[in-house]
Amino acid sequence: MVVNYAHRGASGYYPENTMMAFEKAVEMGCTGIETDVHMTRDGVLVLIHDEMVNRTTNGIGFVKDYNYIDLSKLDAGSWFSGEFKGAKIPTVEELLLFAKDKDIIINFEIKSGVIQYENIEQKLIETIYEHNMENRVILSSFNHYSLVKCKKISGEIKTGILYSEGLYKPEQYAKMVGADALHPHFYTLNRDIVKRIKKEGILINTYTVNDVSYMRYFIELGIDGIITNYPDKLNKIISG
Ligand code: G3P
Ligand code: CA
DSSP states (O other): OOEEEEETTTTTTSOTTSHHHHHHHHHTTOSEEEEEEEEOTTSOEEEOSSSBSTTTSSOOSBGGGSOHHHHTTSOSSTTTOGGGTTOOOOBHHHHHHHHTTSSOEEEEEEOOSSSOOTTHHHHHHHHHHHTTOTTSEEEEESOHHHHHHHHHHOSSSEEEEEESSOOSSHHHHHHHHTOSEEEEBGGGOOHHHHHHHHHTTOEEEEBOOOOHHHHHHHHHHTOSEEEESOHHHHHHHHHO
16 A cells, blocks of 8 residues: 655645644544654754755744754744744654654655754664654655665664656665665656566655646556655545
């Protein structure tokens, strides 16, 4: 059965990467949650898409320059709509605690681009183990070296290679990186590519599929996971 990953939670309807967006996604029938991990100055792992807080909160500046106590005071809801005023930037720990008693997978995307967070992989994996969630998560990143580091720290936690452009022989590349999955932008996929990747036993979780006809197409191709802002629409298709 295809995993229905709610992209930043049910972000089509609620402010992305907030507990409300995650809770509503579960209510809508998601079976996975995709979210983005950054780290504060004092080493707290937090869930926010951008490296700066400007777009999605009432604050300014880089996540890395905030201590958690100050970051936790920011309003992460009002930018989306006034009715969500007061929503907070959640921590990795909060989401793990929320997911623990639910039948869902968490896809943590490690944001490691221009800004590199020291030991973010180690900290994230330690936190996952503290909550016994090692079999319920998949770690992804556009920084593929970060995924190599993750595999060195824990061989059992799944990793997924994020990419947005066509990748040369992605199934071979995944093996080289030691990854379990490919997380391609859906534009890069077609029937032949999916077939080739699946033949090599590599999982495919594609993003960000918001159109129902594409959702149907990828299910028909036998994709493993679909990352969407509209988990309710995908759930409707999956449930028939
Ligand atoms: O993980 C899939 C997708 O979230 C990657 O792109 O920019 O939405 O984090 P972005
Ligand atoms: Ca993401």
